[in-house]
Amino acid sequence: MPVTVWTDPELCQTIMRERPHRYRRYASIESVLAEIGCNGLFSAEGAAWEPQRRLIMQALSIPHVKAFYPSLKAITERLYLRWQRAAAQGTIVEMTEDLKRYTVDVTSSLAFGEDPRTLEKNRGVIQEHLALIFPMLMNRINAPFPYWRYVRLPRDRRLDSALLEVHRYVRDMMRRARERMRDDPSDSPRHLLEAMLALRDAPGSGVTDDQVAANVLTLLLAGEDTTANSVAWTLLYIAADPDLQQRLFETARGVLGSARVCPEYSSLKELDLFEAVCTETGRLRPVAAVNSFEPLEDVCLSDIMLPAGTKMFFLNRPATLDERNFSHPEQFDPDRWLHEPGHRRETHEPRAYLQFGAGPRVCPGRHLASVEMRLVLSMLIANFSVRMAVDPDTIKEVTAFTMVPSAMPVHLSTRQQSGNRALSGVA
Numbered sequence: 001m002p003v004t005v006w007t008d009p010e011l012c013q014t015i016m017r018e019r020p021h022r023y024r025r026y027a028s029i030e031s032v033l034a035e036i037g038c039n040g041l042f043s044a045e046g047a048a049w050e051p052q053r054r055l056i057m058q059a060l061s062i063p064h065v066k067a068f069y070p071s072l073k074a075i076t077e078r079l080y081l082r083w084q085r086a087a088a089q090g091t092i093v094e095m096t097e098d099l100k101r102y103t104v105d106v107t108s109s110l111a112f113g114e115d116p117r118t119l120e121k122n123r124g125v126i127q128e129h130l131a132l133i134f135p136m137l138m139n140r141i142n143a144p145f146p147y148w149r150y151v152r153l154p155r156d157r158r159l160d161s162a163l164l165e166v167h168r169y170v171r172d173m174m175r176r177a178r179e180r181m182r183d184d185p186s187d188s189p190r191h192l193l194e195a196m197l198a199l200r201d202a203p204g205s206g207v208t209d210d211q212v213a214a215n216v217l218t219l220l221l222a223g224e225d226t227t228a229n230s231v232a233w234t235l236l237y238i239a240a241d242p243d244l245q246q247r248l249f250e251t252a253r254g255v256l257g258s259a260r261v262c263p264e265y266s267s268l269k270e271l272d273l274f275e276a277v278c279t280e281t282g283r284l285r286p287v288a289a290v291n292s293f294e295p296l297e298d299v300c301l302s303d304i305m306l307p308a309g310t311k312m313f314f315l316n317r318p319a320t321l322d323e324r325n326f327s328h329p330e331q332f333d334p335d336r337w338l339h340e341p342g343h344r345r346e347t348h349e350p351r352a353y354l355q356f357g358a359g360p361r362v363c364p365g366r367h368l369a370s371v372e373m374r375l376v377l378s379m380l381i382a383n384f385s386v387r388m389a390v391d392p393d394t395i396k397e398v399t400a401f402t403m404v405p406s407a408m409p410v411h412l413s414t415r416q417q418s419g420n421r422a423l424s425g426v427a
Helices: 009-017 027-035 046-059 062-067 069-089 095-112 133-141 154-183 192-201 209-240 242-256 265-270 272-284 366-383
Strands: 003-006 023-025 290-295 299-301 304-306 311-315 384-388 397-399 403-405 409-414
Touching (some): 009 311, 023 027, 046 192, 062 069, 069 095, 069 366, 069 409, 095 192, 095 209, 095 366, 133 209, 154 192, 154 209, 192 209, 209 272, 209 403, 242 384, 265 366, 366 384
Antiparallel strands (some): 384 409
């Protein structure tokens, strides 16, 4: 079967608009995820996709996220306390790991009604097992031959052990949710997991426990990985630019006042600069670096005939580094995403930016991700100054399932210790 590589964002937009009826994800994604019990919303195709989409869109809707804000704020306070201890002790903080703890606590609390409080633990957390899954998914999806069905290498046995623990964690969470539903019946589900279990138990639903578990695992993986790594990548640029760090500090303090964390959901809209930093970082360091599809029928795309099943890989970064889409594309310029007086926008094509996808299958968690990014970064910069603990050139791009930093170690100093002016450089 032919393999093709594309960089035109308009073609990618076209394909995304015509999913799921004319195009699907690369078929290996569905088969590999199904093998590990993770064939949820992300990889579901055909008739299985739409009912799952409705449930998850409702659970991650703006009203639900707004109602969840007090819990989200409390989890962010825990992250502050973790970083405050590290700053007081002079400990190097591996930001990617801490941010993954944060996003797992948020996702579990919002979608599953349970707060695992991983930010308060150092070992024995679910992330230790989740961390093994994404790299192996990428290896298997792109493998020319499914060797693991015939022989288990050491890395496959490590994956088997991790999956055993993760599935035990998920099934225990489902069991506890069912017990709560039985002991405290409610007219309507209180969170996504209860909604999925209620659908599972409805007569004639056709939904199985395995499908519920697959969506729980999908949300755990997606909620942990993408937002955490997106925020982590911003630190390369924030730490390197003391003027930007000072501007972010002044913006955060103007909104937070004397609080450690943004006090109200309604105030998040005043933190556009923080989201602009995240968006600009995603333009240069896209966590979702590749989209992969295949047509369900023979198609003609850009005057090229493609038979059904053709492997289509869309590289997202070339378009965002093209001066036809963004002026001075090599420069880190968050202001290009802001509509402020006096800033000359020049060439700016937001349709070339595809970190959340497009069309009917646009990322259902994009609003939650926006809230998390604004909340965490404003808390960080309002309370701490940030310095890289290593030479930034030593931090490499690693393709797991998404594009992640090889590490993101930083020194944090409380503003009371270091003054209001941001520090820069490497320790």
